[in-house]
Amino acid sequence: MRFNRAIDKVKVLSFDLDDTLYDNHPIIRSALQAQHNYLLKLSRWPKQDAQFWTKCRNQAAQATPELTHDVTAWRQQALYIAMLTCGYNESEARIHAQQAYEAFAQARSQITVSESVLELLANLKQHYMLIAITNGNVEVDKFNLAGVFSLVLQAGKDGRAKPYSDMFDVAAQQLNVHHSNILHIGDSLDTDVQGANEAGCHSVWLNNQDSHYHYQGLPDIEINNINQLQILVR
Numbered sequence: 001m002r003f004n005r006a007i008d009k010v011k012v013l014s015f016d017l018d019d020t021l022y023d024n025h026p027i028i029r030s031a032l033q034a035q036h037n038y039l040l041k042l043s044r045w046p047k048q049d050a051q052f053w054t055k056c057r058n059q060a061a062q063a064t065p066e067l068t069h070d071v072t073a074w075r076q077q078a079l080y081i082a083m084l085t086c087g088y089n090e091s092e093a094r095i096h097a098q099q100a101y102e103a104f105a106q107a108r109s110q111i112t113v114s115e116s117v118l119e120l121l122a123n124l125k126q127h128y129m130l131i132a133i134t135n136g137n138v139e140v141d142k143f144n145l146a147g148v149f150s151l152v153l154q155a156g157k158d159g160r161a162k163p164y165s166d167m168f169d170v171a172a173q174q175l176n177v178h179h180s181n182i183l184h185i186g187d188s189l190d191t192d193v194q195g196a197n198e199a200g201c202h203s204v205w206l207n208n209q210d211s212h213y214h215y216q217g218l219p220d221i222e223i224n225n226i227n228q229l230q231i232l233v234r
Contacts, residue, residue: 001231002222007202011177013124013232014168014196016186017134020206021121021145021226022113024136034107038100044086056082069164070156072137076101109142120227121148127233131171133184135161135191151175162186162195163215169199183220185229189213204229 018024039045060077061067067074079100083093124130131151132140140152151174153159159166172179179200186192187206194215196203205219206226223229 001224001228003220004218004222005202005220007183007220009181010183010202010232011129011181012131012171012175012183013128014131014133014171014182014184014201015149016184016188016192017132017138017140017145018136019187019209020185020192021117022111027108027111030110031104031107035100035104038103042086042096044088045082048082048086052085053078053082056085069159069161071135072101073156075104105137105139108137109139111138111143111145113144116227118144118148120229123233124229129175131175133162133167133171162188162191163198165195165199168195168201183232185226189215189217189219193217193219 015021057074057078059081060074064077067077076097079097080093083096084090088096121130125148130149131153132145132149133153135155137154137156140146140149151171153167153170155161155167158170168179168182168184171182180202182196182201183204184192184196184201185204185206186196187209188211189205190213193203193205194217197217197219203219204221204223207222207224
């Protein structure tokens with residue numbers, strides 16, 4: 001654990017979700033496989049090359065750039081474009097796109113947060129208000145984080161994705177607190193730490209991913225295990 005700046009007057013702990021409170025990598029692999037399994041059942045899908053899905057995602061983003069802030073809408077639109085490109089009519093394309101997305105979403109929510117993390121959150125909740133601010137589309141009410149957070153903000157429906165300050169601004173406004181009263185915890189320097197810092201919130205970087213980041217700023221606190229947050233209740 002490393003402290004780069006002193007923090008005080010924190011009232012709200014804001015958590016990123018994916019790869020912060022649980023390992024999201026196997027979950028995403030399973031969700032992508034579920035989507036792929038549905039698509040393989042369609043007579044026209046196997047005729048596409050390996051780059052076809054990427055091309056459809058890029059086409060959706062180029063046509064509507066704001067989709068990149070809403071991963072649900074982006075995936076749904078890419079699936080619709082894919083179905084049209086495969087030769088399905090508009091009605092068929094919408095049906096298949098929706099069913100493919102539902103296969104993805106159902107697998108996406110097959111998450112079990114560890115008991116140690118749930119215990120940590122329960123302890124923190126006795127001292128702070130807990131919220132979630134995520135760029136992802138996981139539905140916390142569908143697994144064992146249900147009821148933990150007072151507020152859940154998701155990119156797209158609640159503002160642009162981190163590192164934009166939109167969701168931090170919404171949180172401060174809805175909770176009637178100053179930005180400096182919010183401490184955001186996340187695994188990404190580029191989205192979580194940069195977003196919190198530039199919004200005027202405090203930041204904790206969970207440095208447990210083997211990733212390259214562009215942001216050169218420092219978090220207020222750096223940890224390598226989420227359970228080190230126990231220090232906040234001592």
